[in-house]
Amino acid sequence: MNNKILFLEKRGAAPAYLSFLIALLSVVFALLFGAVFLILTGHNPVDVYSLMFGGAFGSAYGLSETATKAIPLMLAGLGGSIAFKMLLWNIGAEGQLYMGAFAASYVALFHPELPIYIMLPAMFLAAVVAGGVWALVSAVPRAYLGVNETITSLLLNYVAILWVDYLVYGPWKDPKGFNFPLTAPFVEAAQLPYIGSTRIHYGLVIGLVGAVLLYFVLNRSRWGYEIRVIGESQKAAQYGGMNIRRNILLVMFLSGAFAGIAGVSEVAGITHRLQHGLSPGYGYTAIIIAWLGKLHPAAVVIVSFLFGGLLVGGYTIQTAGLPAATVSMLQGAVLFFLLGGELLNRYRIRLGFRKGGN
C-alpha cells in the first residue's frame, strides 16, 4: 500500500503570478487541444492559427473589426464580473443584451424626430433600464424566495431572443426590407458616430469608461466593499450589518444594465436597426471572458480584445474551408482548461507517499 502516488496538497495563499500563468496556459492548452481536431480533419494547425491571427491582428481592417467585436464582449463581460463577484450567477447577459437592443430600437424607431443629443442618451437610458429590469426578473425571486438565478436568467435569454424575433418578423418588420427579419434603418441621429477616421464606433469609449468606473466601484467604494464581503461570506456580511437582499437587486440590475448597453451599442453602432440574430452569443462568451479576466475590469478589457480577435479570425478561416464554429470549440476549450487550472490555484500537486491516518 506504500505505492508512490500523485496527490494534491492544499496550498496556502497562491502567488499572484500564478493566476496569470494559469490563464495563459489554459489558452495555450486550448490551442493545442484545438490542434488535435484540426489535424484530424486534415488541416495544418500552424497554418490555420497563423491565418486566424493574421486575419484578426495583421491588418488595420482586421484590428478595427477585432475592436468592434470586442465592444459587446467587454460590456457584457464587465456586467458578468460584477455579478460573479457577489456569487450571483447571472448567465442571462445574452437576453439582457437583446432587451437593451429592443428598448433602444423602440426609442429610435418611434421617436425619429429627437435630436442626436437627446436621441442617443435616451436610447442608452432605455437600454440600461431594459437590461437591468430583465435581470431583476431573476433577481427578485432570488432575493425574496431563494430561487436559483442561474436557471431563471438562462431561460429568460430565450424569451428575450424570441421577443425580438417576434418584433422583427412581425409588427416591426421593415415594409421595404424584402421580407428580411429586420426593422427599418434608424435615422442618423440614432447612429453612434465612429471614432476619428476608423470604423470603430464610440461604444468602445463607453466600454473603457465603464471598466474604469467598475474598477473604482468594486475596489474603492463603500458599495464595492459590500459586494466583495457578500461574495466572500454572507454570514460575515449579515454580521457586519449589510443588506444582502438589496445588494442582490442592485448588483443584478447593474449587471443587466451593462449587458443592455452592449445591446444598444450593437444596434446604434453597427447594424443601425434591430434584426434577427443580433448577437452571435456575445452574452455567453462574456461569461468565459469574465472568468478568464478573473473578474478584474482591466483584465476583462484585454481578454475581450483577444476573444474579439478569435471571432474575426474565425471568419477568416472560413476561407480555408473550416467552419467558423471552430472558434466556438476553442472558446469552450479555453474555459474548460481554465476551470481545470483553478485547481492548481488552490492545491499543489505532489509526488510521494501520502501520510497515512490523517
Next chain:
Amino acid sequence: MFFMVAEGLVRPAVSCITCQGDAYMTQIPLVEMRGITKRFPGVVANDNVNIEAYAGEIYALLGENGAGKSTLMNILTGLYRPDEGEIYIRGEKRVFSSPKDAIDAGIGMVHQHFKLVYPFTVAENVILGQPTSTFLDMEKVEQAIEEISQKYGLWVEPKAKIWQLGVGEQQRVEIIKMLYRGANILILDEPTAVLTPQEVRDLFATLRQMADQGCAVIFITHKLHEVMAFADKITVLRGGKSVASLKKEDTTQEELARLMVGREFSRKRIPRKPAGDETILKIENLHALNDKGRKALDGVNLELKKGEIVGIAGVAGNGQRELAEVITGLRPATEGKVWLDGRDITNRPPRQIIDAGISHVPEDRLGMGLIPNLNSIDNVALKCYRSQEVGKLLLDTACLKERAAKMVADFNVKQASLYMPVKMMSGGNLQKLLLAREISNNPRVIVAVYPVRGLDIGATEAVHELLMQEREKGTGVLMVSEDLEEIFKVADRVAVMYGGKFMGVLPVEEAEVEQIGLMMAGSPGVGGVAS
C-alpha cells in the same frame, strides 16, 4: 471475519447474531480502546483515553464541545490513526489504516450530518460503495432491507427516494446501511440533535432492540437527560481525558454534570472595582427559535449593569448561541424585549444594533467574525466602513490602513503583512484582531461567545485582559463560556443556561460549583431568579 460474498450483492444481515456466540457470552468487550492518545498541532485531542463496550449494551460518550468525543470516534472508525494506544475488537488487536478496515471489522458510524444521496432510493443508498456484481439485483437488496427493518423495527420503504423522507426516517436509513454492511458496533454522533421527542423515543427503542440482539451501541452526546434515560454505561470525557466511566445505576444527572464541567480548578479572580448600578442592557422574557424551527430561547431575563461581566455557563446547545444572535439582531425574537440604555432594540436590523453600540465576538470567528480570504485592512473595515471618517462614497484606503496598522500594533497581532488573507493567521491572532475591531468603536455592550475557545494560554490571558479593560471603561460584557474556571476568573455574575432559560443568576463569589452543576443539569437554582 466476514466472508466475501461470491455473488457479491447481498451481504447477510445476520452478523449481529453471529456475535452472540462468542463475545456476548464470554464477556470479552466487543470493542475496547486502550490508552488512546491523539495530538494535533497545539492540542492534545485525546489523552490516554480508555473505553470498552460490551455486546448488549448502550454506551454513552458524554462531554462538552471540544472534549475529544469526535476525535475518539474518528479513530475508532479509521479516519484518524492514534499516536498511542490500541484498539481491540472482540479481544483481538486491530490497526485501522482506513475507514474501510473499520467497516470490515464491523464498525458502523451514523454521522450527525447524514451521508445520503438525496435523489437516490433507500436501497440504492444502502448498497452505495458496496462491492456488487456487474448487474444489480435491486429486488434482492430491497428484500434484505425489509428483513433488517422487521428485525429491528426500523421501518422504511426501500423504494422511497431519500428526499421524500423525514429526518427521522433518513436516520433509520443510515442505521440500516450500517447493519447491511454487517456492522455490530454502531456509533451515533449526536443522534438526537435533529429529532422530535417522539422520534428520540423510537430511536432508542430500536437501539435497545439492536443491543438485545448482540450489538454494541455507542452514542455521542452532551445531553444529560438522554444519558440517564437510555444508556447502560457512561464515559465522561473532559479536555481530552476520560474522567470517569460509570454504570447508570451508580450515578446521577448531577454527578455527571459535575464531571463534565470538572471540579478541580483554581477560583482565582482578577481583582476589580465593583460594577456600576446603572443597567445598560435589559433582556425581558426573550423567546426565539433555532435554525430547525424549534424553541431555543424560552423566556430569558437579565439585567446587565455598567462595567459588569456576566458569564453565561451551561452545556453547549442550550440556547447560548441563539441568545447572542437575538441580542445582535442576527436572529428574530419571537417574544420578549431587548433594551439598550432604555431604548427598545428588539428585532432591529444588525446595522442599527451595531450603531447603537453592541459589539459581537461570534462563536464562528473565521467566516462570520472575519472574512477568511480578505486581508486585515478589509476585515477591520467591516464594522466602520459606513462611518464618515473612512470616506463618503469612496473609501479612504489610507485611513483604513492606518486603523488596521494601529490595531495590529496595539493588540500585538502577529502577522506577516496587513495585505495577507486573514485565514493565514493563527487562532489567537485572529481573535485578537477581531476583538481589536469590536472594541475600537467604543461599544456600550460586548457580546462575546466562547471568546477563548481553542486559544493557547498566552492568547487566553490577552483576551481576558482586554475584556477586563473594557469592563473598567464601563462597558457591559456578556460572555458565553463552557469553562467554569474562566467564568470564575473573569465574570462578576454567572447565569446558568439550560433548555433556553436561565436556571439562576448569581454573584460569582457566592456561587458553588455543585450548585452550578445542578443548574446545568436542569434544576432551578436556589441563588435566586434572574434579576
